[in-house]
Amino acid sequence: MKIIILGAGQVGSTAAQQLAREQANDVTVVDTRDEVLRDLQDRLDIRTISGNAAHPAVLEAAGSNGADMLVALTSSDEVNMVACQIAWTLFRTPTKIARIRSSDYHQRPELFGDNAIPVDLAISPEQLVTDYVERLIKYPGALQVLEFADGRVRLVGMRALKGGKLVGHQLKDLRTHIPDAEVRVAAIYRGDRNITPEGDTTIEEHDEVFFIAARDDMRAMMQELSTEEASVRRVVIAGAGNIGFRLAQVLEERVKVKLIERSPERARRAAETLRNTLVLTGDAADEELLLEENIDDADAFIAVTNAEEANILSAMLAKKLGARRVMALINKPSYSELMEGGKIDIAISPQTITIGALLAHVRRGDVVRVHSLRRGAAEAMEAIVHNENRDSPVAGKRIDAIALPEGTTIGAIVRGDDVIMAHHDTVIEAGDHVILFLTDRRHVEDVGRLFQAGARA
């Protein structure tokens, strides 16, 4: 597939890296900064074009004639939209994806379409991050909650803690603990080591466990891994920017929300729109203010200001003052790695979340959803089994007869409305949605090929 990526920022270059790794993709990256492009071309087998991403001549030089997809990820919403418009008007590029940050545009969905601004998919990182955090708040204890098959199946990552019924026990005991639950452990990480889950694997304290479960069985399984977490009642959010504001908006119906914002003007505007949220003007790293507002009572502290260093520091401070779970929005991958699991419970990375959403749309045909886990080290995929061809390497086969790449497990199968947990003798049928877990993301392409329509064994 010929893909043009506009903008070589963090999301743009990471997307280029992940896409170029798959041999089938031809990637061209456009940016105005020559040095950035030179670095990128030294690292990746891609072509780079220097110039304004919205100029027709630049788009043409990037090979828009015959391109299959345009992904506009420049820092400007307007440039992204104009680029999509030009690609459609002049070159009839079939698929156009744009990152649109401003929520003003998203409030008018009729703006996007072939007769208006031809953007096939408008990605809003802020909306994605908000949804992500909302899920984490809904399931306290989870490090990551991902949805498949319209939410019928979920993949949850969480840390095993003392008090969990399964902690210290072997995985096969699960059947006696919760006999009716549709649950399957997909991967276990102990430190940086990846342990293949077998029946006699013992879960230890502090293991990071990923499991796949039907929606209704999720809570039961979470209780196996740690003591029952009281549901979240009190949330403190630092930063009333786009993300902080939206979060307060979706959370204030169910829980008590306090929103701390440094700028009085922004705080006032937030207070005018929000209904049940207490908006405070002040510095989220101000110990006095946090104590005053009973931070030690808060179930969650979420730092989502624009300054990632400030997010890290205020989250650490909140943790020290007694907040139960702290999360911080961190852009730099190296910072996330340093902080997560230590003083900060969850590092929220807008890039990883955006790229996950983006890749799910870019990946060829039959892979409908892809999520990055553990900062891209592992992936979870949802793929559809086709029946057009008799030689499909998957359809009609027992799971243990499928040649899966190393480190890949089939976690669950969604057949119509049923969720079936995969066993070695489960037979896969055409039309099934298969949820796979990959501990080595280099195999993504091989797995995609298995499910590609017309593939041969």
Add this chain to the structure above:
Amino acid sequence: MNLSMVQRILGLMLIMFSLTMLPPIGVAFYYGDGHWHPFLSAFFIVAVVGLALWLPVRRVRRDLRLRDGFLVVAVFWLFLGFAGATPLLISDVPALSFTDAVFEAVSGFTTTGATVIVGLDELPKSILYYRQQIQWLGGMGIIVLAVALLPVLGIGGMSLYKAETPGPFKDQKLTPRITQTAKALWTIYASLTALCALGYFLAGMGLFDAIGHAFTTLSTGGFSPHDASFAYFDSAAIDAIATMFMFLGGANFALHFMAIRGRDPRTYLRDTEFKAYFWLLAVLIAGATVYLWLMEEFNTLPLALRHASFQVVSIQTSTGFVTSGFAHWPGALPALMMLLTVICGCAGSTTGGMKVIRWLIVFRQGVAELKRLVHPSAEIPVKLAGRPVPQRIIGAIAGFFAMYFIVFAALMFLLMMFGLDQVTAWSAIAACLNNVGPGLGDVTATFKDVPDAAKWVSAIAMLIGRVEIFTLLLLLTPAFWQK
């Protein structure tokens, strides 16, 4: 530095190269010249050396860094000189010394076209074919071919490509994937060669001569299976076809690619370098034609035009075919033509020299300096096709000029020390460093009579010229080897 990866790729490329010993065996059987054994032996020797390099490290999988790329290219070019010399050395006809065999091979791969062999017409067809073939492989570059054919290189292919392709704009890729770029370049190169061979054949050459000469025309190499080169045929039609395809070989192959992909011949007219290249040749040909006619070197204007155009294009594109020869031409012509080979053809072509684009940019930089003297506070960017040239590239070109002339002078003085007279020495270095072939003085026809030491110096000059100086010089700098 990742030496085991470098070793693995060198081994792979040698194994690949050993396969090129097989076509001459076919030629030997086709013409029944009985000369297949040198090539069979060479095939096994090169393949075994390649395997010996590759086997111990065949499982190494790591990315090739830019630095490793330079090392691979530099070392592989040195290897090629010896590997390519193997069949020439084994064969008893022609009876070549070690020095001569290596010189001939290096001259072939670098598309220089200087030879030490006299009496070509009596040699077995297989040997003659082999000489033509190595020039063809060297033209677009064996390493570019390896990038096209060996998928294992991955992103390392880019660093190899950058280290081998000529010209100042090395970051430009024709297609997103480097293997596709390399494949596209080789496809165009091979297609033009086929067209050229067809042209020669229709104009009256035999099949062997047509293919052999097409190989060395597009690669702007200059080897011929005949001592008399193109004078052997003495045909205006053949001369015209040769002139045209040498001209195409001296143009940027990326430009050919874009013109073919866009199906638009006007692509050529929009390219500043191509226009400069065209006018340079046109003015030279016109001047030489009139001058040769006035000096009564040729009786008629058309005859003067035919020889002037063939000879000017042949020398300026660093090919080195001869019809009438130019060393005996009157006045400044021989020296002028020899000196102008420092320009040669376009970046991304198969020619040697410093390339038209570098001279164009340096010249415009000089003009800008003149203007700046008059208007000290003016902003005067150096532009190419209406777009400013980045300062970094101008700096790189200035550095290239400095190194080029230092290397030129140093090698020239070395040759003089080995006993060559001044004209022979400077023209030999110009001919070798710019990959032209024939020089003036004692090296007008062949390099047979110069001392062995001078042959080695010339061979090194060819290698330095082919990889555009920096790739080889880099290995001599301490910074390259420091961790």
